[in-house]
Amino acid sequence: MSVLPDPGASRAVLVGTSRFEYLEPLPAVANNLRALADLLCSPLSLQLPAQHVTVVEDPAAAHTVVGAVRQAAAEAGDTLIVYFAGHGLVDAQDQLVLALPHTEFGRVETGLPYDWVRQVLLLDSRAERHVVILDCCYSGLALGRMSAGTGLADQAAVEGSFLLAAAAETRTALAPVGETYTAFTGALLEVLRRGIPGGPALVDLGVLYRHLRLTMEARGHPVPQARDRNSGAQVALGRNHADLPAAPAAAAGADAAERLWPDPRAIRTVTGFFTALAEVRVVSGLTHRAVSERSAGRMAGGTVGALLNRSTLPATWGTTAVYLSACGVPDEQITQWQTAWQQLRAQNLSAKTASPEVARDGGGPEKDRAWQRPLSALRRRRDH
Template sequence: MTAGDTASVPRIDPARSACVLIGVDTYESLPDLRSVRRNVEDLDRALGDPGIWGVPDDRRWVVPNPRTPGELTGPIREAVEKAEDTILVYYAGHGLLELDDELHLALPASKHGWGETSLAFSVLRGLLLEARGSVKRRVVVLDCCYSGKALGEMDGEETVPRRRQIEIEGSYVLTSTTERERAHAPLLKTHTAFTGALLDILQQGDPGHGERETLTLNQIYRLLKDSFAIRQPPLPAPQAQDQNGVGDLPFIRNCPRPANHVPIPSRWSRLRLLLAGAGILLTGAGLGVGTTLGWERHASQPRDFPGSCGSQDRAVLLDVSDRLDESGTNEYNGTAIEQLSALALTGEGTEAIAVRDQGGTHVFRLTLGREAPHTLRPEVRHQPRTLYTPEGRDFPKFDGEGLVIERDGRTILVSEERGPSIRRFRLSDGRQLGEPLPLPKVFRPPPAPGGRADGTRNLESLTATPDGKHLFAGMEGPLLGDDGKSGAHRVRIQSYRGESGSHYTPSIQYGYPTDQGYYLTELIAVDDTRLLALERGYMNGLGSGVRVYKVDLDGATNVDGQILDTGHEDRLVDKELLFDLASCPPGDLKKRQGQPNPLMENVEGMALGPPITGTYRGRRALYLVADNNSRPRYQSTRIYSLAVRLP
């Protein structure tokens, strides 16, 4: 059908259509798929954008991490009742081929080989075929491994001359792969390969054919194939099946005008909106979405805080503030408030202390806001304190990275990277008290005798148990000889025993495994056997990655004097993901240079607050702080607050 032909054919009507977007990003037995959540969010926003398709808010359903088949199919049944023109269903997650050689859509608890733990595509097919009497067209989009198995599953409808395509029922299936290929979800990418390309087309249209006012599903499919054909290395080619001419109906607007656009922060949001409005079913294999359990209608406006950071509902992002970058609050009596690398709560309401690294030896006392953690309004109200040697002299070089406020509130412990060292300071005048705490020889960089540490990724984190009887000091990077696999690192955590404000002696040394491309940046002691660990990574073009893990030290091996090379995984502590900051809602934050995800920043510090009352009762407040590296034009001195669920 030519452009002239489509001009006389009615467009798929978004006002009379409905779409259901399903994403599974978190799994108990299968690898997590962190990019799936952004797939669904950005696609929902795109499909709801009047400049792209324009499906109303009450006709779009977002289904993140459905735990049971009923949680997945329930929203589809409701959408079918509402749709009169087209029903569009999108799935992104793991696709499994079970013993019956049938495509199964994975759920969070699915296990390969246990077909009863996932949803057979035939069940979804039957549900959509039952809808033939109430909707004219059904569109399915699958972004998952082996999704090509769905092609042909929607057969059984009489093929009729194209001139009658508007009056009859039909279907369109678009898949990310063939029936024997795996889908592609690049590590640290915002979206999966297939959905990312689809979002680009929805947002940018077909610039090579600007005379077209609309694009059809078949035209979108051809653009996808062309996009994948030039990729290096080659990726699986998308597949499509058109029944009764649905693929030739005018669908979305081509090259939507910016004036018509609702702000769309990412490709995932754009695609989510487009699919919801068209009523197309997208199926995705090998992908998953990390959002709250259950399903919900998703509004087209940008999401505000609070918002869940993953399907397990372990963390909720309450607020984010860049206020310390604003004129009038970014300095105090001429001292710049920047390069904050550690944060600790004083125990007096929402007051906290932060340490500056590299650019000076300042300690800032600040308040996080009267309504923190629900609403952040950070402000420095006191003259910053400078840290001095025991003799009252300036340190020639000092790189403060970790911070502990001791129980009497009069002294602090600060770990610094350049030494490295752990020193005690009196808050009243900033002077060092006594000698630094003893450190293992291997924590020092060469040429110090026995030193095996990296001078630039050294002693980064410090925390104390609530009773002050245990300290934990963490290295950011591995020691010489402690080799991990494929960019993952094995780093050391040194524990101490003693009394707050008094002496500490070294105790057990632990081995901690970081994720690929990540380093250990901060620790929080929940008690003497449980920690929270903050991992951070950065890659040019992909931005920062920030993850917080729960760490269990109970029964862990003392690795003092041992090498943590490959083959000794049993020497490492156990960890479990609490949340990935990239899975939290981005809101309307300003995107900084080098951060494709506007939520992400150079997070270095973390502080655990008291139990929260009200809506998030039973959770603890958790605060994060980002170091701007004295580059306020490109990085932010940002503070985050979250409500986290701990055992």
């Protein structure tokens, strides 16, 4: 079953190299990073908090990228997304090397071996699921050669993962001159922004991959490759915005039961609780006023907005239950929501009674390094 990650327990590291000393520049990559970072934080996708999206643009050295991935891997409890866009090279052992600004042809030691990133995900990650997206030439090498034995192919994978590559192991990726984005990332952004007409309610990685293959093939572009492990294909990157409800869900009945409501069992954080709570209204097709009207006077329109804009859990359950019922969520799922609320309340109380020295979320001197910029810093730099 497809599932949207809890944004409070998920992280994304977006790496891109657009300027090179020895290789051809790729100006579209800088646009890729900004657009994908904005999208992951928006209601069109995962609604990640800005501080959970780290952008590493034109990294000076391999360790800057590995360090950013390692920190995100230590912080993520749900899903970790790692994206790279730029030139891809092949070393003497037929392995993928990600190009950095000072990378030279024939000198792979000046690049970043993809295997270094893979080892961080294998050894240092707390995340239950990993999503790796590679928009570079020969990116299919990360999946393992199709002609290689099973052992080699298995070594190229990460448990609980989905790896999406822009091109096969022997193909170059495409960055059309004059286009805003590279061909692959442009198609990826298009799907998440517009949705898939006639597609499922959630755009999970399996659906996304199949749609991208058809789209890229029809355009005469390199065809992407993918590898799934332990149901990694069921991780969704957003709702299908071509399939949002045109009519409100009934307060009860088959129509409400059949809708793909956010799964409260996937909630791990307070951020995830309120993100999913807001998604309930989107799925219902109701406005704030309509939710109020369906609550039979138990909830004013302003109260709906106040509930969805909270940053702390309600002290009592009643208002949330009224909201879910008015949106049309089936009773058995409302019980699951209450369980999620109770678990989060218990965690909060436990955290308050304990008094270890806990670092600020994402804090510490590592966060202040120039090579690791959260989305908010990227926006500030772009605005000046």
